[in-house]
Structures are given as C-alpha cells and as structure tokens.
Amino acid sequence: MTKNKAKVGVYICHCGSNIAGVVDVKDVAAYAQGLPSVAAVKDYVYMCSDPGQNIIKEDIKHLGLNRVVVACCSPSLHELTFRRACQEAGLNPYLFQQANIREQCSWVTEDAALATVKAKALVSGAVSRVVHQEPLEKREVEINPNTLVIGGGIAGIQAALEIADGGYKVYLVEKTPSVGGHMAQLDKTFPTLDCSSCILTPKMTQAGSHPNIELMVYSEVEEISGYVGNFKVKVRKKAKYVDEEKCTGCGICQTKCPIRVDSEFDAGIGKRKAIYTPFAQAVPNVPVIVAEECTYFIKGKCRACEKFCEPGAIDFEQKDEIVEIDVGAIIASTGYGVFDPTPMAHYGYGRLDNVITSLEFERLVSSAGPTGGKIQLKDGSTPTSIAIAHCIGSRDEKYHEYCSRVCCMYALKYSHLIKEKTEADVYQMYIDMRCFGKGYEEFYKRLSEEGVKFIRGKVGEVTDRAISDEEKGKLIVLAEDSLLGNVMRVPVDMVILCVALEPQADAENTARKLGISRSADGFYLERHPKLDPVATTTDGVFVAGCCQGPKDIPDTVAQASAAAARALAMISKGKVEVEAATAHIDEERCSGCRICNDLCPFSSITFDEEKKVSRVNDALCKGCGVCVAACPSGIISGRHFTAEQIIAEIEGVLA
Amino acid sequence: MSFEPKILGVLCKWCSYAGADLAGTSRKKYAPNVRVVRVNCTGRVEPTFVLKAFEKGADGVLIAGCHPGDCHYLEGNYKALRRFQLLKKMLAQMGIDDGRVRLEWISASEGERFAVVVNEMTERVRKLGPFAKNGGSNG
Ligand code: FES
Numbered sequence: 001m002t003k004n005k006a007k008v009g010v011y012i013c014h015c016g017s018n019i020a021g022v023v024d025v026k027d028v029a030a031y032a033q034g035l036p037s038v039a040a041v042k043d044y045v046y047m048c049s050d051p052g053q054n055i056i057k058e059d060i061k062h063l064g065l066n067r068v069v070v071a072c073c074s075p076s077l078h079e080l081t082f083r084r085a086c087q088e089a090g091l092n093p094y095l096f097q098q099a100n101i102r103e104q105c106s107w108v109t110e111d112a113a114l115a116t117v118k119a120k121a122l123v124s125g126a127v128s129r130v131v132h133q134e135p136l137e138k139r140e141v142e143i144n145p146n147t148l149v150i151g152g153g154i155a156g157i158q159a160a161l162e163i164a165d166g167g168y169k170v171y172l173v174e175k176t177p178s179v180g181g182h183m184a185q186l187d188k189t190f191p192t193l194d195c196s197s198c199i200l201t202p203k204m205t206q207a208g209s210h211p212n213i214e215l216m217v218y219s220e221v222e223e224i225s226g227y228v229g230n231f232k233v234k235v236r237k238k239a240k241y242v243d244e245e246k247c248t249g250c251g252i253c254q255t256k257c258p259i260r261v262d263s264e265f266d267a268g269i270g271k272r273k274a275i276y277t278p279f280a281q282a283v284p285n286v287p288v289i290v291a292e293e294c295t296y297f298i299k300g301k302c303r304a305c306e307k308f309c310e311p312g313a314i315d316f317e318q319k320d321e322i323v324e325i326d327v328g329a330i331i332a333s334t335g336y337g338v339f340d341p342t343p344m345a346h347y348g349y350g351r352l353d354n355v356i357t358s359l360e361f362e363r364l365v366s367s368a369g370p371t372g373g374k375i376q377l378k379d380g381s382t383p384t385s386i387a388i389a390h391c392i393g394s395r396d397e398k399y400h401e402y403c404s405r406v407c408c409m410y411a412l413k414y415s416h417l418i419k420e421k422t423e424a425d426v427y428q429m430y431i432d433m434r435c436f437g438k439g440y441e442e443f444y445k446r447l448s449e450e451g452v453k454f455i456r457g458k459v460g461e462v463t464d465r466a467i468s469d470e471e472k473g474k475l476i477v478l479a480e481d482s483l484l485g486n487v488m489r490v491p492v493d494m495v496i497l498c499v500a501l502e503p504q505a506d507a508e509n510t511a512r513k514l515g516i517s518r519s520a521d522g523f524y525l526e527r528h529p530k531l532d533p534v535a536t537t538t539d540g541v542f543v544a545g546c547c548q549g550p551k552d553i554p555d556t557v558a559q560a561s562a563a564a565a566r567a568l569a570m571i572s573k574g575k576v577e578v579e580a581a582t583a584h585i586d587e588e589r590c591s592g593c594r595i596c597n598d599l600c601p602f603s604s605i606t607f608d609e610e611k612k613v614s615r616v617n618d619a620l621c622k623g624c625g626v627c628v629a630a631c632p633s634g635i636i637s638g639r640h641f642t643a644e645q646i647i648a649e650i651e652g653v654l655a
Numbered sequence: 656m657s658f659e660p661k662i663l664g665v666l667c668k669w670c671s672y673a674g675a676d677l678a679g680t681s682r683k684k685y686a687p688n689v690r691v692v693r694v695n696c697t698g699r700v701e702p703t704f705v706l707k708a709f710e711k712g713a714d715g716v717l718i719a720g721c722h723p724g725d726c727h728y729l730e731g732n733y734k735a736l737r738r739f740q741l742l743k744k745m746l747a748q749m750g751i752d753d754g755r756v757r758l759e760w761i762s763a764s765e766g767e768r769f770a771v772v773v774n775e776m777t778e779r780v781r782k783l784g785p786f787a788k789n790g791g792s793n794g
Contacts, residue, residue, distance in 0.1 A: 074672075074676045074679070075693070076672075076673065076676060100676075100691070102679065103675070103676040103678075103679025103680060104675055104676065104679055104691055105687070107679040107680070107682055108678055108679050108682070108683060108684055108685055108687070108770070109684065109685075109687040110684055111687065114659070114687040115687060117687070118687045118690065121690045122690060122691075125690065125692065512724060512725065515727060517669075517670070517673070517725075517762060517763040517764060518764060519764050520764045520765075520767075525763060525764065537669065537673070537763070538727075581695070599734070601728055601729035601730050601731070602728075602729075622728055623695055624695055624696045624698055624699065624727075624728030624731050625694070625695050625696055625698060625699030625731075626696070626698035626699065626728065626730075626731050626734055628699060628701075629698060629699050629700060629701045629734075629738070630734070638695070638699060641694060641695050641699055643701060643703070643704075646692065646694060646699075646704060647703070647704065647707050649692045650663060650692055650704060650707055650708050650711065650713075651707070651711050653663065653690035653691075653692060654661060654663060654690065654708065654711045654712045654713055655711075655712075
C-alpha cells in the first residue's frame with residue numbers, strides 16, 4: 001500500500017456531550033475534510049456503539065477506505081474496539097489510529113475555541129500518522145497453564161481454589177508462616193455475625209491439601225521476568241529451621257521455647273515464642289524459628305526445642321532456598337496494612353492505657369485470643385463504658401483521603417459483641433454511617449435498638465485530664481456532636497480507634513516487581529475502575545482483594561473469583577496474542593556495530609557471527625524501541641512506531 | 656493577539672500517557688497548548704524528533720515517561736535521560752533556550768502533576784516567546 005493511494009476515513013465522536021459540549025465537532029469534521037488523503041469524514045453521537053462501529057465498517061466496504069482514524073476517547077479505552085471493527089470489515093487492525101479528544105482535550109479545556117483548535121491538531125496528527133502505518137500480523141504464543149497467586153489471605157485462597165478446582169496448577173505464595181491473612185484474626189464477621197474462623201478454616205485446609213495447589217508459606221516473590229503466558233518467577237523460601245516432612249505439628253517446641261515476643265497475629269496484645277505457628281489452626285501446621293529472636297542463633301546455646309522434638313524435625317542448618325517457577329498468569333492478592341495511629345498524638349495511642357486499635361480489639365474479643373475473648377482493661381478489670389471512634393486515618397486529608405469501607409460495619413459489630421459480653425455503655429462517634437452492603441442497613445437498624453449511643457461527630461481528642469469527679473480515672477473523649485452543635489466530653493474506660501486500611505508497607509516494591517501501577521492512594525491500579533476491575537495494565541497480571549483498595553469480605557471473595565475466572569479463561573484458550581509491534585533489523589544494511597546488542601533490556605538481539613549482522617528474536621522483543629532510537633545507521637525499525645510514523649504525527653499535530 | 660505557544664508532548668504510553676488520561680478523567684483543567692504524541696517508551700525518543708518539532712513550528716517540547724525504576728521496558732527512561740542531556744547540549748549549540756525542552760517522570764496516578772507540569776511549561780515558553788522570532792527557522 002503506498003501512501004499516495006491512502007484513503008482515510010475520519011470519524012469524530014460526540015461522546016454525548018462529553019466531547020461535543022466543548023469541542024465544535026462539526027468544525028473539526030469540516031477541517032478533517034480538507035486534510036490530505038482523507039476520503040470520508042463523519043461525526044456521530046457515540047462512535048463506540050454498534051451503530052457507530054457499523055458506520056466505519058460500511059465505509060470500509062463501500063468507499064474502499066484503507067485507513068481509519070477515530071477521534072474520541074483515550075486509546076486505552078477503545079483502541080481494541082475500533083481495531084476489531086476494522087478487522088471485521090477486512091481491514092488490518094494496525095491501519096487504525098485514534099485521536100484522544102476527550103481525556104486530553106474536551107475534559108481538560110474549558111475554552112471551546114482553544115479546545116476545538118487542539119482537537120483539530122490531534123486529528124491532523126492521527127491522519128498524517130495513519131497514512132504511514134503498515135499492516136501487521138498478531139503473533140500468538142503458547143500459555144503456560146500454571147498460575148501464581150501472591151498472598152494467602154481470603155482473596156488468595158479463594159482465587160487459588162477456583163483455579164485449582166478448574167483443574168490447573170496454582171502456586172500460592174504467602175509471606176507469613178500460615179495462610180489465612182487478616183480474616184483469620186477476626187472474631188465474628190458482619191453483618192451475619194458468623195465466626196470468622198468457622199468459615200475460613202475449611203477453606204484454608206482445602207488450600208493446604210488440594211492436589212493442584214502448591215503452597216509456599218514463609219516465602220516471598222523476589223523477581224518476576226517474562227510476559228503474559230510465560231512469566232519466570234523467583235521465590236525465596238525462607239529457612240524455617242524445621243523439617244516440614246518430619247514435623248507432626250504437636251506444638252511441644254512452642255511450649256519449651258524460653259523466648260517470648262509480641263505476637264503479630266495477636267496485634268501485639270499477646271505473646272508468641274521464637275519458634276511458633278501464628279495461631280492454632282495454622283495451615284500448614286508447621287512452626288518456624290525466627291533466627292533473630294532465637295537464643296541459639298544469638299548466643300550459640302539453648303536448642304530446647306530440638307531436645308523435645310521427638311521426630312527430630314528441628315534443623316538449625318537449613319538455609320533460604322530460591323525456587324524458580326514458570327507460570328502463565330499472576331494474581332496479586334497481597335492484602336492491606338493497618339494504619340498506625342501513634343503519630344496522631346491527640347488520641348493518646350501508645351501513651352494512654354486502654355486506647356486500642358480495632359485490630360487489637362478484634363484479638364481481645366476473640367475467643368481464641370490472649371484473654372480467651374474476655375473484654376478487659378489493661379489491669380484485668382471489665383470496662384463499664386467504651387467509646388468507638390470512627391475514621392481514624394481514613395477520610396482525613398492529612399492521612400488517607402479515602403473511606404476504608406469496613407469500619408462503620410465492624411464498629412457496629414463491636415457494639416453488639418460488647419453488649420453481649422459486658423454491661424458496658426457503648427458510644428459510637430462517627431462522621432457518617434456507611435452501611436451500603438447487603439443486609440448492612442438492617443444490621444445498623446438492629447444495633448440501634450440494642451441501646452448503643454450514636455454521636456454524630458469525629459473524635460477530636462482523647463485525654464486523661466479530668467475536670468470533674470465523674471471524669472476522674474477515666475479516658476475523656478472529646479467530640480463535637482454535629483447534630484446538636486455542642487462539644488461533648490464523654491468519660492469512658494476504653495477507647496477503640498477504628499484505624500484505616502492502608503496499602504501494605506511493601507506495596508510499592510511489589511508493584512514494581514509485577515510491573516503494575518498504583519493509584520494515588522497507593523493501592524494497585526486496576527485496568528479500568530468500572531469495566532475491568534481485576535485486570536491491570538500489565539497483561540496476565542490480575543488483582544484481588546484489599547491490595548486494590550479497601551473492601552469487605554464478600555467483595556474480596558467476589559473479586560478473587562473474578563480474577564480466577566480471568567486467569568482460567570486465558571489458560572483454557574491455551575494461546576495469547578502478543579505484541580506485534582516489535583523491532584526489525586534490516587540485515588542488508590546492518591553494519592554489525594553491535595550497539596543494539598547490549599542496549600536491549602530483554603536480551604532479544606543476538607549477533608550472527610557468520611553474517612556479521614544483528615538479529616531480533618521476535619518472541620523476546622517487547623517493542624520498546626530503545627534499539628531503534630540508538631541505531632547509528634538508522635536501519636532498525638520499530639514496527640508501528642517507526643520514525644517515519646512518529647515524525648509524521650509530530651508534523652501533523654503541529655500543522 | 657496574545658501568543659499561544661505550541662508545545663509538543665511526547666508521552667510514553669504506559670505511565671505518562673495514562674497520567675494525562677487521568678488528568679482528563681478527574682477533569683483537571685490545564686493549558687490546551689500541549690499536543691500529545693504517544694510513544695511506547697521514552698527510550699524510543701530520538702533527538703531528531705525534537706529537532707523536527709522545532710523545525711515544524713513547536714515552541715517547546717515536553718517528554719514524559721515512567722519514574723526511574725518503573726519503565727515498562729526496564730531501563731528505557733534511563734536511556735532517555737542520557738540522550739536528553741546530549742540533546743540539551745546540542746540545543747545549546749544551536750542557540751535554543753533549554754527552557755523550551757523538558758523531561759519529566761509522570762506516573763499513571765499523577766494526573767494532577769501532569770496538569771501542573773503542562774501549565775508550568777506553557778507559562779515558561781510563553782515568556783520565552785515564539786521560537787521562530789527568537790532565531791528559530793520555523794517562521
Ligand atoms: S515505558 Fe514509560 S518510560 Fe519506558
């Protein structure tokens with residue numbers, strides 16, 4: 001196809017009033033009519049709709065168009081849609097070009113005249129580029145049918161089980177010694193109040209014993225390379241110093257170990273040993289020794305656990321192991337971290353006894369927790385009044401702007417549990433009650449009838465400075481009741497801070513390994529907030545659960561199943577289309593200087609010693625164009641990103 | 656008529672282009688002077704692209720890509736950075752004020768920043784005046 005014979009169709013989308021409300025689409029259409037090689041111009045209210053696509057298809061067939069430009073939204077939204085439409089009408093999809101006159105024009109410019117000028121420039125750029133575009137063939141590669149799931153909380157467990165039940169192999173990698181995640185720490189779940197471990201433990205056991213799941217606990221993903229369908233992953237299996245094959249899980253080692261440290265699982269309100277399983281129902285039920293805490297590792301003697309271990313499972317010689325696995329898809333379900341309220345000094349957390357976080361309360365009220373489920377103060381006595389402060393670190397511009405979505409509901413659950421176990425008065429200090437889920441509003445209603453006191457206002461301060469006898473020895477909660485308009489002082493025995501859910505501390509690092517982006521709040525970014533909430537911008541990498549944003553258990557499970565369905569769909573197809581826009585070396589003109597060889601980040605360029613030329617391996621090339629830009633003789637072309645095409649577009653937008 | 660600078664934006668499709676899209680979805684208003692060309696990676700940007708832009712009427716060129724460490728092709732942006740230093744030297748020799756070019760790292764979540772960068776750049780170039788009138792060849 002030579003440029004002279006190019007027949008370009010230009011289609012301008014109104015996008016309802018999204019574009020047409022600012023940009024004068026008729027004027028842009030008239031302008032496009034005058035551009036070289038343009039054979040047809042139309043504008044339509046929704047180009048992406050079926051009738052819109054049909055206009056293009058009809059024109060390709062009847063007017064013999066061989067290039068198509070659509071000026072509409074961002075290519076990240078509809079490039080595929082229009083490429084497909086072209087293909088259906090018999091036109092190679094790479095002969096399509098999109099001009100983004102919505103996200104990068106009508107939505108960001110208020111001045112209609114300037115927006116129209118800009119839209120014309122963008123259309124002109126697309127037209128002048130598309131003329132130089134060449135047909136390309138999509139390439140397909142085989143998919144490795146294994147999946148990696150990172151993070152063994154309820155999201156990871158659910159996703160792993162769905163895929164494993166579908167008959168495919170899953171590697172489930174979990175950082176801590178057991179799967180279960182935060183859900184295992186919870187006592188009851190709202191709004192049904194069923195016990196968290198009762199619904200979680202069976203799933204944990206299934207995940208631990210499923211023939212298609214290879215559980216790798218106490219392990220971390222070190223490195224990921226490759227691309228959709230063929231990822232290579234390095235996993236570090238940390239030394240447990242316990243032989244999994246020999247250990248019977250009897251637990252005697254944990255009773256004999258002399259070292260007591262704060263238990264992470266009990267949110268610091270309970271203790272564990274230096275050799276431990278995080279909780280009784282841990283899966284797998286094999287303890288680990290933390291070398292940094294163990295007397296033997298520090299001082300060279302002790303070995304108490306070893307002495308009592310009958311099967312001889314303790315192995316102080318164990319080393320970290322790097323395991324390499326090959327997978328086709330990856331699901332990130334790495335969960336969330338909990339906001340530390342210490343920096344908010346006015347709440348007295350860490351300074352005042354009996355100001356605790358929600359997660360600490362969760363362990364306190366759990367029948368498997370350190371107090372056996374007894375709600376008690378630091379001194380062991382039972383509180384007679386408890387305040388629950390909502391939105392600590394959430395909906396707060398200084399910390400996290402977003403709503404953590406679960407706090408209102410668990411706060412209600414707490415009132416119920418407190419009422420059930422004690423005689424205490426309960427105060428809920430809230431900004432808004434957000435009870436959006438199925439059965440949530442009903443739960444709120446029920447709780448309102450249980451005699452809980454609701455004060456609409458955010459807690460401003462918690463202090464122990466009493467100004468009356470009634471306040472002596474109490475924690476005084478200051479809150480403005482925004483319904484009554486007065487500042488209240490509420491003396492209580494215990495304050496529970498409903499702390500925000502936040503991205504894991506290592507979320508940035510993990511995102512980098514996965515090659516995915518994060519949104520401004522630090523959670524992983526989904527490909528599309530509404531229409532593609534489980535995929536990411538990296539093909540073959542999916543997200544599930546709170547690592548993508550705070551959510552409750554039902555939403556987490558739903559998203560995990562969705563991520564699994566996406567992975568399964570890919571695997572069962574067996575093949576995946578990969579980048580057609582790779583680099584190409586004109587061997588006739590290659591001088592053999594080898595500059596490109598070392599530049600290629602994917603080692604896809606090799607040197608042919610016999611012919612003294614460099615050659616690109618299409619299967620490895622990802623089309624970044626680094627070599628294209630660097631070639632001193634200018635004989636490497638980046639398919640679909642040739643210098644000719646880019647320069648044509650530059651000339652076009654500046655025309 | 657007041658001078659409206661023409662600025663060419665060359666954005667990598669993974670981070671900065673997505674950041675520019677985000678500015679749109681969050682309806683951040685910014686100067687309409689930047690015209691964006693999408694490339695796969697900043698590593699693909701040849702110095703000739705920039706020279707061509709000045710030749711064809713640009714008053715400024717903004718190149719933006721992923722933050723260091725985030726390039727989707729591992730190190731394209733480092734290569735862009737090195738080339739950019741050379742480019743600046745070249746422009747200096749040609750008498751082109753280096754305020755007319757800018758290389759920025761803008762992630763997919765930095766819609767706001769994209770808007771800020773475009774506004775700053777537009778103002779800067781506005782002050783420098785039309786490129787052609789200042790000795791450029793693009794009259
Ligand atoms: S992909 Fe964005 S700079 Fe390389």
